[in-house]
Amino acid sequence: MGNNKHLVTCGDCGKVNTADNNAEEIKCRLCEYTSEPCDFPDYQLDIYLGDIKDLITNLGWDYQRMSQSGKETYMELCDLLGMDEGYLD
Numbered sequence: 751m752g753n754n755k756h757l758v759t760c761g762d763c764g765k766v767n768t769a770d771n772n773a774e775e776i777k778c779r780l781c782e783y784t785s786e787p788c789d790f791p792d793y794q795l796d797i798y799l800g801d802i803k804d805l806i807t808n809l810g811w812d813y814q815r816m817s818q819s820g821k822e823t824y825m826e827l828c829d830l831l832g833m834d835e836g837y838l839d
């Protein structure tokens with residue numbers, strides 16, 4: 751299992767990195783922050799999805815001002831994320 755990697759988030763800049771499962775130290779590929787694995791929490795997709803859904807909900811307030819193709823993309827995003835309301839009003 752020595753080569754297994756998992757996704758972590760940088761404790762400094764928050765970007766997603768891959769890290770060896772048995773690494774004693776992890777270095778962020780973007781900000782070069784280097785620390786122990788406890789400072790690089792596991793990447794959790796559902797948390798990010800929650801943030802993304804909040805942003806899409808905010809974007810919904812501008813729905814009427816979007817171009818037709820923008821509206822179509824917005825509706826596709828909502829469909830993908832199971833948000834079937836929010837752009838109707």
Ligand SMILES: [Zn+2]
Nearest residue numbers: 760763778781
């Ligand atoms: Zn970083």
